[in-house]
Each structure stands twice: as C-alpha cells, then as structure tokens.
Amino acid sequence: MDEKMKKHRLTFAFVILFFIIFYVIIYNNKAATERSESSLVLEDFGGITMAVQSVEGTKITVHINYSADDPAIFGADYILEIKKGQRWYSLPVKDGIMFTSIGYQLKKGDSLPWSTDFEILYGKLSAGHYRIIKSFRIEPQQETSKEYFISAEFLIS
Template sequence: MKKIFIFASIVSFFLILIYRDNINYKDKNDIVPKRSESTLVLNDFNGVTMTVESVVDTKISVLINNSADDPVLFGENYILEVKDGQKWFSLPVNDDIMFTSIAYELEKGSSFPWSTDFEILYSKLPDGHYRIIKGFNIKSQLETHEEYFVSAEFWIL
C-alpha cells in the first residue's frame, strides 16, 4: 500500500509539472487585464529622486539618489504604471509573484543603482509611456510606518 501511495504521488507530481501551464489558463484575447487609475501621491518627499538609466528589452535600470537629511530604506518591490491620455493606470501583476524581503539603506548624499527584469512581474509590455514607482521609508521615522513614493518615467518603443 505504501509503494502504491508513493508511486501515485510521483505520477501526480509529474502530471502537475507537465500540465501546470494549462491549469487556470486564460486566453489573452478573451480577457482584458483589469487596471485601475493611479491614486498614489508621488515625489512628495524632497531629497529622494529616481532616474531611469536604461531600458533594454524587459530590463530597467534606475539610479536612486538621496540628498535628504536622513537615511532612507527601500526594498525590491516596485510598481509599473502606463499613461493613457492624461491619466496614469496601475498595471496588473502576474499571478503568484513574491518579492525578496531585502532592505537597502541609502545614506544622505549617496546613490544606489537598482535594476530589475519587469517581464517577470508584468510580462512583456507593448509600446507606450510608463513610469516605475518605488516606495521608501525614512529610517528615523520607521515607527510611523509612513511610506513615500518616488517615480521615474520611460518609454518603450
């Protein structure tokens, strides 16, 4: 009985691996991804800026600068938004995505080069006007749990 259970478990595991792409399959032609209008308040903290250094295929590199009086903390998480007309819209994120829980500390007067492959989180993006948004906290105010957001715009052509 124990051998049958082990054999059935192994077969089930391989079937899941083989057919996992068909589970919860969504035909991209049938479903328009839901997007919501952006409500984030951006660039409201003087001293922290972000500029796009490069966008190559699905990889984006930015430079985060801190000229504020306090060190700031940020992580790997980010948001991409697309501009449609005069409004910005948050892009839907692929299913089953998680971020590594890393905290970067950026001292006053320093810069940090950061990059990511956005295809993992958002798939390949069509041509358009986008912005990347990263949240950060002020190290001396961690007990307030207030998060600020900085953004940088870029184009995919």
C-alpha cells in the same frame, strides 16, 4: 540590549511590515483583470530622486540619489503604470509573484543604480509611456517613520 541592536530590530520590523503591505497591494491588483486607474499619491520628498538610466529589453535600471539627513530604506518591490491620455493606470501583476524581503539602506550622499527585469512581474510591455514607482521609508531619529512613493517615467517603442 544595546541601542544599536534595538535600531537594527526596528529597521527589520519596518522592512517586514512594508513587504506585507506591499503584498496586499499586489494581491488586490491581481483581482483586477484590466488596468485600473491609479490611486497612488506620489509625494515630493526633496531628499531623494530617481531617474531611469536605461531600458534594455525587459530590464530597467534606475539611478537613485539620496541627500536627506535621516536614513531611508527601500526594497526590491516596485509598481509599473501606463499613461493613457492624461491619466495613469496600474498594470496587472502576474499571478503567484512575490518579492524577496530585502532591504537597502540609504544614507546622505548615497548614489546608486537599481535594476529589475519587469517581465517577471508584468510580462512584455507594449509600446507606451510608463512610469516605475518605488517606495522609500524615511526613518528620523526621534520621530515616526514615513513612507514616500517616487516615480520615474520611461518610453517603450
């Protein structure tokens, strides 16, 4: 088997593993009927930025810029949180929702918009200060991959 095929299989395996882990996180959030204080640690990874480009109705579009040397992978999954006072709280997810197992690869210099309709997962949002969180897996050539969570804040009025 050639090196390129091995790399593709490894990337596919990481994407599948990522979605299994994310499903467990969502499943645990479903058990809570109320918002729970966020325990997610957002790490600053200078090679990737995400900013909210627009919020129209229940559709949010973020713009992702990638400048690191090693490739990254991200999926369709995301988390929404609401800010109350100085703390962030995870929003409960509707029952029976799952993400598709899709993986997007980012290379140095990539810049792209990514959109989702949050009503499908979270319903209509009331007025407030929110943030969308996405995870990215960085895949260095000779090291173990690492997952980062980054966020972008937005308001619903």
